[in-house]
Amino acid sequence: MSASVLTSSDVVGFIQERADEHDLTTVIEAVKARRQMLRDQAAAAVKPGLEVVIDDISPKYLQGLRGVVKSIDSGRKRRAVVTLDRESTTTLGLASSKFGFLVGRDSYDLDGIPVTCCKVTGA
Structure with a gap:
């Protein structure tokens, strides 16, 4: 069994076409958390x-x-x-x-x- 890989186009399509308020809140929180993690990683490299x-x-x-x-x-x-x-x-x-x-x-x-x-x- 192979794992399915989502592309950014898949994610954007879902957001534009099917996401409800709860889905949007979940996506926004995930984006915020990811940005903070990337920021922390970049700061650790300084x-x-x-x-x-x-x-x-x-x-x-x-x-x-x-x-x-x-x-x-x-x-x-x-x-x-x-x-x-x-x-x-x-x-x-x-x-x-x-x-x-x-x-x-x-x-x-x-x-x-x-x-x-x-x-x-x-x-």
Whole structure:
């Protein structure tokens, strides 16, 4: 006996054509749980020395900044110090008057970034 494999098209078709309120609630909860698991896995991969891009963060002016993880606070809410590259340092300096002093600097150690917002890059 072979196992049946559902494709994403099968799932989308079910949702669009047959799912009732209970089914939709179940699917939404499953998606939320899966996203959290993937986020936790990605956060566990963040280590000092790795290049990262900052994603899914507030304030939004931090979104897309790039750098290298300098260190990680291993407390309950793991936070990283990310040494921004030159381009991201300038971007941050121009994005917020609070960081205006950064324009023209080569790097900056940005403290307190949740590791869940650090996406390891392939570079």
